[in-house]
Amino acid sequence: YTPSLSSTDFIVGVTSVSFGTSQAAAEELLQFKDPSGGEYLPAILDSGTSCLVLPGTDLGGRLTNKPFNDFTRLWAVDKSFYITIGGRTFTLPYSSWYLSRTKQTCVQPSPIGMQGLLIGDVFFRSYLVEFDMTSRLRPVLGIAPLSPSFAPVAESSMGHFNLRGEPVTRLQLLRGEETMYPPDHARALQEVDEVPIFDKKGTQYFMSLGIGSPSQPFTVIFDTGSAVFGVFTKRGDLPAAIARALDGSSVLRVEVDGMQALMQ
Numbered sequence: 124y125t126p127s128l129s130s131t132d133f134i135v136g137v138t139s140v141s142f143g144t145s146q147a148a149a150e151e152l153l154q155f156k157d158p159s160g161g162e163y164l165p166a167i168l169d170s171g172t173s174c175l176v177l178p179g180t181d182l183g184g185r186l187t188n189k190p191f192n193d194f195t196r197l198w199a200v201d202k203s204f205y206i207t208i209g210g211r212t213f214t215l216p217y218s219s220w221y222l223s224r225t226k227q228t229c230v231q232p233s234p235i236g237m238q239g240l241l242i243g244d245v246f247f248r249s250y251l252v253e254f255d256m257t258s259r260l261r262p263v264l265g266i267a268p269l270s271p272s273f274a275p276v277a278e279s280s281m282g283h284f285n286l287r288g289e290p291v292t293r294l295q296l297l298r299g300e301e302t303m304y305p306p307d308h309a310r311a312l313q314e315v316d317e318v319p320i321f322d323k324k325g326t327q328y329f330m331s332l333g334i335g336s337p338s339q340p341f342t343v344i345f346d347t348g349s350a351v352f353g354v355f356t357k358r359g360d361l362p363a364a365i366a367r368a369l370d371g372s373s374v375l376r377v378e379v380d381g382m383q384a385l386m387q
Contacts, residue, residue: 125209128165130261133254133347136163137240139207140177140190142197146205146212150197152177152190165239166208168252168264170328171346172243175204175220179232191232198228206242213250213266220245241348244328254347276317320345 128134143149155162164178177190204215220229229245246252251273253265322328330345334354341354359366 124263124265127262127264133168133262133264134165134239135168135208135264137166137206137208137242138163138210139205139212140240141205142194142202143205144199144202146214149203149205150193152188152193154186154188156185156187166242167239167348168246168254169241169243169346169348170247170252171344171348172241173245174229174231174241174243175215175245176231176233176237176241176243178237178240180235182238185238191230194230206246208266211266213246215246215249219248252347275320277319279316279318 125135128136137153140152141149142152153162153164164182177194178186179189179191181187181189200221201217203217204220206213206215221227222229229243233240247269249269251267251269253267255263255265257263318330320328320330328345329342331340331342333340343354
């Protein structure tokens with residue numbers, strides 16, 4: 124478990140990303156300039172992003188290399204990524220980042236201006252990620268290996284889990300971080316809503332929900348990389364008060380403080 128670096132986004136600090144046939148033989152992709160031991164890049168654990176998104180530049184001199192370019196140079200069958208978060212290294216195997224159905228890699232360069240990484244569905248195929256929003260200060264993130272026998276539910280249900288107790292180990296905090304999950308954190312997780320999802324080619328995950336009264340059905344992407352909730356609608360179907368507020372404006376701008384950690 125580790126606290127998010129943002130109160131609105133699920134951001135963790137990544138201190139290392141290496142790539143190779145084994146962790147011992149892997150080559151480091153985040154080569155920090157003049158490292159002192161406390162360097163990291165912010166990364167969003169983003170279920171709305173299909174792939175692993177690596178920096179495509181040296182981040183204005185913060186790195187001595189271009190991580191995505193190095194990946195393309197080192198690309199080979201059966202190599203894995205080794206991503207270190209909070210002092211713990213998580214293996215992202217070839218079977219997760221290479222899409223066998225479409226015969227292509229699911230690793231992309233970051234857009235211009237982004238100062239970190241996006242860790243998308245390729246990670247969620249190997250790990251269970253818990254997004255605990257109990258604390259009003261900021262979310263707590265939990266990461267554990269995903270059981271090979273796990274399968275999404277077909278219908279909505281309530282899952283009951285008898286946890287043995289508090290986690291044995293915690294992820295290390297980054298320099299300056301002091302908040303950790305409360306002692307009774309695990310006891311609050313014994314009942315979990317299980318919601319059915321469906322996927323498209325293993326890269327996009329959707330869920331159905333109802334909004335309003337009477338309920339109107341929508342199909343949405345469950346996106347942990349977004350701090351807002353949004354659905355498509357026809358302007359003519361909006362309530363009069365909202366339509367008047369939007370008149371004369373073609374753009375609705377939403378500012379999210381957490382994204383400032385990634386975007387200049």
